[in-house]
Amino acid sequence: MLEVLVLITLRCMNLTRISSDTIKPLNSLIGPSPSFLSYDVFEPKLELYLGNNSLRQIPGRMFHLEHLTVLSLRNNQIKEIPQAMGRAINLEQLNIALNGLRWLPYEMLTLLRVPRIITSIHRSPNSFVEPLQSSKQSSKLIENIIKGTNVGLAVRGFPQKVYYLGRSHVRFMDVEGKLMKGPELPTVHDERGEQFSKKDDSRLIMRFIGGVDMAPPDDGPNPPGNRPASYAPSIHEMATKKWLAASRAEQEARTEHDNLKNMLFKAREVYEMEDALRQCTVCQKEFAIARTEWIEWWIIAINDIDSGETTMDPRDAIEDRVPLMRRGCSWRCVPSREQ
Numbered sequence: 001m002l003e004v005l006v007l008i009t010l011r012c013m014n015l016t017r018i019s020s021d022t023i024k025p026l027n028s029l030i031g032p033s034p035s036f037l038s039y040d041v042f043e044p045k046l047e048l049y050l051g052n053n054s055l056r057q058i059p060g061r062m063f064h065l066e067h068l069t070v071l072s073l074r075n076n077q078i079k080e081i082p083q084a085m086g087r088a089i090n091l092e093q094l095n096i097a098l099n100g101l102r103w104l105p106y107e108m109l110t111l112l113r114v115p116r117i118i119t120s121i122h123r124s125p126n127s128f129v130e131p132l133q134s135s136k137q138s139s140k141l142i143e144n145i146i147k148g149t150n151v152g153l154a155v156r157g158f159p160q161k162v163y164y165l166g167r168s169h170v171r172f173m174d175v176e177g178k179l180m181k182g183p184e185l186p187t188v189h190d191e192r193g194e195q196f197s198k199k200d201d202s203r204l205i206m207r208f209i210g211g212v213d214m215a216p217p218d219d220g221p222n223p224p225g226n227r228p229a230s231y232a233p234s235i236h237e238m239a240t241k242k243w244l245a246a247s248r249a250e251q252e253a254r255t256e257h258d259n260l261k262n263m264l265f266k267a268r269e270v271y272e273m274e275d276a277l278r279q280c281t282v283c284q285k286e287f288a289i290a291r292t293e294w295i296e297w298w299i300i301a302i303n304d305i306d307s308g309e310t311t312m313d314p315r316d317a318i319e320d321r322v323p324l325m326r327r328g329c330s331w332r333c334v335p336s337r338e339q
């Protein structure tokens with residue numbers, strides 16, 4: 001197998017922004033295999049090093065790079081990783097340590113379904129949201145996982161050591177994306193490395209942690225008010241999608257007297273980051289404004305994948321606990337009763 005390695009290093013260059021247009025041509029850089037070689041003997045790999053810059057966000061397009069195998073975003077100021085992360089199925093190494101991340105996209109689980117591709121993720125330190133729970137319950141659970149006695153937590157379809165732990169309350173948003181019911185998300189201070197305050201943190205409550213039985217108690221997630229939850233997109237949602245599809249100039253012209261400016265601009269920010277509409281993690285429909293969201297905590301212990309045996313001590317297990325953000329397109333798109 002002929003390995004063709006393209007290595008791009010843009011470390012320590014004071015970059016504050018990297019656009020989709022910068023990323024797009026990287027795919028053709030590797031290009032198709034020369035005509036005398038077939039793909040059987042030609043294995044292109046792309047390594048992208050963007051560490052030690054001041055990037056606040058990265059374009060979703062980055063994860064569309066077909067041959068991306070190594071990505072380092074270490075020591076930037078990234079607040080959120082795009083949902084598109086799940087598309088980087090050839091990724092072997094990812095370094096996202098030293099950023100302002102509070103969670104990772106739920107879609108990262110997609111990468112872990114592929115056997116033995118991704119071999120390392122460096123993700124700490126960041127400002128990851130911690131579940132609020134009794135420490136006794138948590139350490140017991142982790143202990144069981146290590147001993148392998150609590151097999152009920154393993155989720156089918158993952159060749160790696162991946163376990164679902166539990167989740168936060170659901171946040172329900174109105175058509176403009178304002179929180180109607182559910183916990184506030186903890187805010188992160190801009191200064192790197194600084195943790196969000198304990199006061200904020202305490203509002204995110206992790207309720208459903210336990211053994212095999214992950215079903216919530218009687219009061220499962222309910223939408224606010226008495227209106228029945230609907231899958232149908234709102235007029236706002238449809239109008240926002242249409243607005244996002246228009247050119248910048250048209251967008252500006254249409255929002256001149258619009259009191260929905262804030263909502264639209266926020267939706268645009270997300271749209272530009274993702275380079276697409278987001279996809280509902282429950283029904284897979286595309287949406288512009290999330291109507292539900294919640295955090296799930298998973299144990300993702302892939303760094304010891306080659307050891308054959310689990311050698312984790314409980315401290316490492318806590319390091320391996322990752323908050324994943326899930327978003328839904330309607331009030332009906334909420335966690336299922338069984339995980």
Ligand SMILES: [Zn+2]
Binds near residue numbers: 328
């Ligand atoms: Zn949905």
